[in-house]
Structure formats: C-alpha cells, structure tokens
Amino acid sequence: MADLVLENLTIKYGEVTAVENLNIHVASGEFLTLLGPSGCGKSTSLFAVAGLNHATSGIIRVGDKVLFDGHPRNTVPPERRNIGLVFQSYALWPHKTVADNLAFPLILRKMGKSQRDERIREALGLVEMLPYADRFPFELSGGQQQRVALARALVYRPPLLLLDEPLSNLDAKLRERARVWLRELQERLNVTTIYVTHDQAEALAVSDRIAVMSMGRMRQLGSPRDIYERPADSFVADFIGSSNFLDGRMIESGTDQARVRLADGTELVTPPGRAGADGALVVAIRPERIEVVRELGPNGLRASVMQKVYLGSVWQYVVRSGEMEFRIQTTWEIDDPTVTLRFPPEHCAVFAEKFAGA
Numbered sequence: 001m002a003d004l005v006l007e008n009l010t011i012k013y014g015e016v017t018a019v020e021n022l023n024i025h026v027a028s029g030e031f032l033t034l035l036g037p038s039g040c041g042k043s044t045s046l047f048a049v050a051g052l053n054h055a056t057s058g059i060i061r062v063g064d065k066v067l068f069d070g071h072p073r074n075t076v077p078p079e080r081r082n083i084g085l086v087f088q089s090y091a092l093w094p095h096k097t098v099a100d101n102l103a104f105p106l107i108l109r110k111m112g113k114s115q116r117d118e119r120i121r122e123a124l125g126l127v128e129m130l131p132y133a134d135r136f137p138f139e140l141s142g143g144q145q146q147r148v149a150l151a152r153a154l155v156y157r158p159p160l161l162l163l164d165e166p167l168s169n170l171d172a173k174l175r176e177r178a179r180v181w182l183r184e185l186q187e188r189l190n191v192t193t194i195y196v197t198h199d200q201a202e203a204l205a206v207s208d209r210i211a212v213m214s215m216g217r218m219r220q221l222g223s224p225r226d227i228y229e230r231p232a233d234s235f236v237a238d239f240i241g242s243s244n245f246l247d248g249r250m251i252e253s254g255t256d257q258a259r260v261r262l263a264d265g266t267e268l269v270t271p272p273g274r275a276g277a278d279g280a281l282v283v284a285i286r287p288e289r290i291e292v293v294r295e296l297g298p299n300g301l302r303a304s305v306m307q308k309v310y311l312g313s314v315w316q317y318v319v320r321s322g323e324m325e326f327r328i329q330t331t332w333e334i335d336d337p338t339v340t341l342r343f344p345p346e347h348c349a350v351f352a353e354k355f356a357g358a
C-alpha cells in the first residue's frame with residue numbers, strides 16, 4: 001500500500017478557484033474523508049487525484065510516484081494511475097454480467113484468463129457477492145450493485161481507493177449498515193482510502209481523519225473526535241453536529257483561559273480564544289454540552305424555557321436569557337418554566353466571528 005501526498009493543490013475552472021492550496025498527507029492504509037457542503041471542492045479534489053480533471057498547480061504523489069507536479073511531461077494519465085474509483089452512480093456496464101464487469105479492468109491490464117477468474121472470485125468474495133457472478137446489474141438491488149462497483153474498483157488491487165459519495169443512493173437503514181461493512185473491508189485490505197461525503201454522521205462513523213472543506217479551502221484536518229470536540233473555527237463548529245453561537249465580549253484574554261461576558265451579562269470562563277478587533281466574539285457550545293443543574297454557580301445562568309421538542313432519544317428546548325436564545329438538550333423531560341444551566345468551560349469555544357451562513 002502507499003501514502004498519498006497533496007501539496008499546495010490548486011484547481012481552477014477559468015475564473016473559479018474550486019480548490020485552493022490543499023495540503024494533505026494521507027498515510028498508508030488510512031481512511032481519510034473530505035467533508036463539506038455542496039460546491040466546497042471535494043469531488044474536484046478527488047477527481048484531480050484520479051486524473052479525471054486538470055489540477056492547475058501543486059503536487060499529487062502516491063508512494064514515490066509523482067502523478068502531477070505542474071509539468072505536462074510528468075502528468076500521469078488516469079488509466080496509468082492504477083487507482084480504484086467508486087462513484088455515487090454505480091456506473092456498471094448494464095450489458096455485462098457481474099463477473100464480466102470485473103473482468104474488464106483486468107483485460108485492460110492484459111491479465112490471463114485463469115488469473116482473472118481467480119481475482120474476480122476473490123473480489124466478489126470480499127464484498128459477499130460471489131453467488132451473483134452471472135447476474136446482470138438490473139437483476140441486483142442498489143446495495144448489491146454498489147458492492148459490485150466496489151469489487152470492480154478493488155479487483156486489480158490498487159494501492160489507493162477513491163470513493164465519491166458511494167452510499168448516497170442507498171436508503172437510510174442500508175446506508176448505516178453499508179458504512180460499517182465498508183470500513184471493515186477497508187481495514188481488512190489496508191487500502192489507503194479517500195472518501196468524499198457531505199454527510200457528517202457518515203464521516204464521523206467511518207474515518208480515521210476528516211478534512212473539513214468550505215469554499216475550496218480546508219478549514220480543519222483531524223480525527224473525528226478532534227473535529228467534533230475541538231472545532232478550529234465557527235464554520236466547523238456549525239457544520240459538524242450543531243452548535244449554539246452566543247454573542248459576547250472579551251473581558252480578559254489569558255494563555256490558559258479567557259473571561260468573556262455574554263450578551264445577557266453572564267460571565268463565563270472559557271478556553272483561550274480570539275476576539276475581533278473591537279473585542280466582540282462568539283462563544284460556541286453544543287446543546288448537549290450545556291448542563292442542567294440545581295444551583296446557580298460559576299459559568300451558570302438561569303433561563304426561561306420557550307419551546308420544547310421531543311426527538312425520540314432526547315428532548316430539545318429553546319431557552320432564553322435576556323435577549324439571548326439558544327438550545328439545550330436533555331435525556332429526560334423538563335417541566336419547569338425556568339432552568340438553571342452551567343456551561344462547562346472545556347466545552348466552550350471562543351471565535352472572533354460567526355461564520356457567514358452559520
């Protein structure tokens with residue numbers, strides 16, 4: 001297997017900069033996800049690695065093989081990159097059986113019949129589709145077609161697997177099962193994988209690391225836990241899970257902690273953070289991290305319950321303190337019209353501004 005290096009990768013379509021200065025080192029055997037909203041440049045980045053579009057500048061390297069470095073003579077054409085690719089649309093050849101779909105990439109690589117048959121059996125076995133070798137794609141369910149597409153991408157044992165929203169055509173239940181199964185398979189094969197999705201739950205569930213992208217730029221690269229617990233900016237805090245953003249001002253900014261005053265006058269101790277030039281800031285905290293307590297204490301406030309929604313496994317409330325409205329979440333039902341809350345410092349994050357659209 002091999003590692004993948006993207007160095008200062010920039011991709012422009014005319015005037016549009018789809019990807020700007022992307023730097024990622026995907027370790028050998030790692031499962032890395034590009035995550036972000038529609039149009040953020042995920043697929044463009046993936047396609048550049050596959051050689052299906054033209055990067056403008058930067059370096060793409062797999063192992064010690066340079067695929068792109070800006071010099072036309074060093075650009076490796078897609079068919080010689082030896083990369084496994086699976087798209088959202090399964091792109092199986094409808095007039096070929098499952099086995100023939102898998103045979104095609106091996107024939108292109110001039111592999112003899114007996115070795116081909118062995119590889120096809122092995123790849124179909126991996127995705128548990130061996131009994132379906134002689135069926136045509138239209139005789140399979142969506143989930144089964146996706147497994148065949150995956151087997152076809154793996155049949156020539158590529159060092160790198162690129163997956164572009166491969167599960168998005170499956171229904172919700174099947175999708176959840178498929179992601180567990182996909183991750184198990186990836187670990188077993190130890191194949192370096194880049195996965196593209198806009199679904200944060202999927203990204204958190206399957207990835208070793210996640211690169212969160214927005215408007216062509218990488219906002220944060222880290223483990224699912226890092227991204228969720230320690231978002232680098234207010235865009236990440238908003239895009240991954242959901243966060244409250246409370247306006248405030250910096251009172252004291254230290255190296256270990258900060259003291260801020262929220263719009264309702266409450267003072268909070270928080271981890272260090274940056275305020276804007278005029279001292280204005282936002283405190284981000286997830287609804288499930290705000291504690292409902294008996295007594296008002298440090299980092300606490302009292303709020304009125306404005307709205308209550310039952311979500312099955314949890315209750316969610318909109319509460320108000322002064323002009324400030326935000327959400328809290330509990331696993332039990334609150335009947336009182338007011339609640340006493342505590343904002344654990346370690347779960348607060350201070351940012352200079354709320355991301356536009358957050």
Ligand SMILES: Nc1ncnc2c1ncn2[C@@H]1O[C@H](COP(=O)(O)OP(=O)(O)OP(=O)(O)O)[C@@H](O)[C@H]1O
Pocket residue numbers: 013016017018036037038039040041042043044045198
């Ligand atoms: N062929 C093209 N010509 C011009 N602009 C393009 C082209 N392909 C993509 N773009 C633009 O590049 C940006 C990134 O697109 P890209 O498809 O990579 O986004 P994405 O994050 O994969 O989104 P989605 O989840 O919707 O597929 C967008 O602004 C898009 O409009």
